[in-house]
Amino acid sequence: xxxxxxxxxxxxxxxxxxxxxxxxxxxxxxxxxxxxxxxxxxxxxxxxxxxxxxxxxxxxxxxxxxxxxxxxxxxxxxxxxxxxxxxxxxxxxxxxxxxxxxxxxxxxxxxxxxxxxxxxxxxxxxxxxxxxxxxxxxxxxxxxxxxxxxxxxxxxxxxxxxxxxxxxxxxxxxxxxxxxxxxxxxxxxxxxxxxxxxxxxxxxxxxxxxxxxxxxxxxxxxxxxxxxxxxxxxxxxxxxxxxxxxxxxxxxxxxxxxxxxxxxxxxx
Numbered sequence: 001x002x003x004x005x006x007x008x009x010x011x012x013x014x015x016x017x018x019x020x021x022x023x024x025x026x027x028x029x030x031x032x033x034x035x036x037x038x039x040x041x042x043x044x045x046x047x048x049x050x051x052x053x054x055x056x057x058x059x060x061x062x063x064x065x066x067x068x069x070x071x072x073x074x075x076x077x078x079x080x081x082x083x084x085x086x087x088x089x090x091x092x093x094x095x096x097x098x099x100x101x102x103x104x105x106x107x108x109x110x111x112x113x114x115x116x117x118x119x120x121x122x123x124x125x126x127x128x129x130x131x132x133x134x135x136x137x138x139x140x141x142x143x144x145x146x147x148x149x150x151x152x153x154x155x156x157x158x159x160x161x162x163x164x165x166x167x168x169x170x171x172x173x174x175x176x177x178x179x180x181x182x183x184x185x186x187x188x189x190x191x192x193x194x195x196x197x198x199x200x201x202x203x204x205x206x207x208x209x210x211x212x213x214x215x216x217x218x219x220x221x222x223x224x225x226x227x228x229x230x231x232x233x234x235x236x237x238x239x240x241x242x243x244x245x246x247x248x249x250x251x252x253x254x255x256x257x258x259x260x261x262x263x264x265x266x267x268x
Contacts, residue, residue, distance in 0.1 A: 095215055101245040103227050105162040105216035106206040108196045108252060112136055114152040120169040124152060130159055131203020140173040146191040157193050158206065158257055163228065164219045180237045182265035192262055194243040197254035206257060209249040235267035243267055
């Protein structure tokens, strides 16, 4: 028999590398081999380990993400709670060492409405504008012997603003107006308002000359500690009719608060 024909270039052994192994083939590469070569090249470009699942990393991220989101929400809630706690203002602490008069709150007010109390002979009912957001205060005053309704209307007054509301013959009174009183020779009594200056703004809180700024106690504290009653002995008008407490004048930004004629009279 004749000898076999010599091998040509077309059927020489070709080497194909795939996944780190050498594959020996005879003749032209098959379609599968070409596809494997393409996959191998693509894995190299994507920096994937041979045979790695390209979707595995993203699946792991998807699995982790819900937990990460949940942890993120918890962290945000915790941070918001901490911030909210830090932003809350601490309640004001009443200073027991303040002079008693500085624990009271006297506000500049204007009587905008007045009428006779239907069930009490001595009382007027008033609406007094103290520059407050809630509107005018309703206050009852035992002044019918001393002022007519016409004289009351439009008066600028000092309102003791941090007293507990009281029911006066069925009318709830939210504070009181400050007056000076003086005994007459016939045994009767003269009573008049301690008035702020005309230019003092409504709602301004009175200060006391030579004393620290007022830091008013709550109405319940004033009631419980009887602060207003404790101040009465020191509250008098001086020789210029100026309202004082132990000699310290009642002051506004526009000047002192004073009566019209009562000198050395008790204030209440």
